[in-house]
Amino acid sequence: MSNEQTNWWEWQRFFAARSRKQLPSLETADHYCSIPDSVARSLAVFQLGESGGGTVVRQARQSSIRNVDAHYAKALELFVKEEHHHAEILAICVRNLGGALIQKNWTARLFVIARRLMGLRLKVLVLLAAEVVGICYYHLLATRLPNTRLQQLLAQIVEDERAHLHFHCCFLRSQMISGWRRALFVLVWRSTMAAAAIVVLIDHRRALRDLDLKFSAVWRRWRTYRRLAERLVLEKDRSAVPDSLIEGWSRVATS
Ligand SMILES: [Fe+2]
Ligand SMILES: [Fe+2]
Numbered sequence: 001m002s003n004e005q006t007n008w009w010e011w012q013r014f015f016a017a018r019s020r021k022q023l024p025s026l027e028t029a030d031h032y033c034s035i036p037d038s039v040a041r042s043l044a045v046f047q048l049g050e051s052g053g054g055t056v057v058r059q060a061r062q063s064s065i066r067n068v069d070a071h072y073a074k075a076l077e078l079f080v081k082e083e084h085h086h087a088e089i090l091a092i093c094v095r096n097l098g099g100a101l102i103q104k105n106w107t108a109r110l111f112v113i114a115r116r117l118m119g120l121r122l123k124v125l126v127l128l129a130a131e132v133v134g135i136c137y138y139h140l141l142a143t144r145l146p147n148t149r150l151q152q153l154l155a156q157i158v159e160d161e162r163a164h165l166h167f168h169c170c171f172l173r174s175q176m177i178s179g180w181r182r183a184l185f186v187l188v189w190r191s192t193m194a195a196a197a198i199v200v201l202i203d204h205r206r207a208l209r210d211l212d213l214k215f216s217a218v219w220r221r222w223r224t225y226r227r228l229a230e231r232l233v234l235e236k237d238r239s240a241v242p243d244s245l246i247e248g249w250s251r252v253a254t255s
Contacts, residue, residue, distance in 0.1 A: 008071035011167055015078030023088055026096045026149045028227040034146060039097025044209035047101060048088035048108045049130065053080040056123045067174040080165060086157050088122050093150055099215035107203045121175055125189060128229055131198045135161045136221040144211040182234055193226045
């Protein structure tokens with residue numbers, strides 16, 4: 001068994017150990033009356049985005065590309081399950097904020113169309129872009145909310161998304177077997193991140209404005225995580241990536 005295959009087994013165990021989480025309960029709606037309506041609408045869009053992902057698992061099961069095996073497909077299935085758990089948490093949050101869940105949204109649709117057009121590697125790259133967007137957006141939202149259970153739940157989702165970021169980086173890193181692939185990754189990754197950041201900034205502008213979050217602050221945070229992901233995928237020497245950025249997930253990614 002190669003190191004990469006061992007990694008996928010470790011990732012499978014990692015996600016399996018987290019797969020029996022209970023759904024939370026929140027405080028009464030009174031605790032949330034000071035939060036602008038635009039936040040509920042914004043979270044409803046993310047709730048929709050967290051609900052998909054079945055096709056990537058099917059594609060991984062059938063894939064014959066390098067370093068993809070049954071353990072990777074299973075880890076990916078458990079990852080999608082964790083995203084669905086996020087969708088359930090966000091649904092509770094949206095309802096408690098007095099908002100309504102949505103079935104359609106143009107930014108969520110763009111992510112789905114982009115993923116459907118692509119092979120497994122590009123699908124994972126788009127998933128990685130969604131993780132960067134989610135990590136930054138949920139974190140910034142949490143910093144502007146009153147000290148409630150909702151704030152804690154968003155912080156918890158951010159931690160999960162950081163693990164997802166490392167999982168996807170681990171996969172993409174295993175695919176960087178030549179100079180042209182590395183160059184192509186940089187080109188597609190930066191373009192995808194720029195496009196994702198722009199559409200999310202446009203779609204969530206009201207919530208950002210109501211919470212006094214400047215576009216420049218959101219952009220800077222995305223850029224930091226975009227660069228971190230890029231380094232995790234491309235850096236030949238992992239020790240060149242600071243521990244403060246990698247945190248505990250590196251133990252899984254490199255075991
Ligand atoms: Fe998520
Ligand atoms: Fe995620």
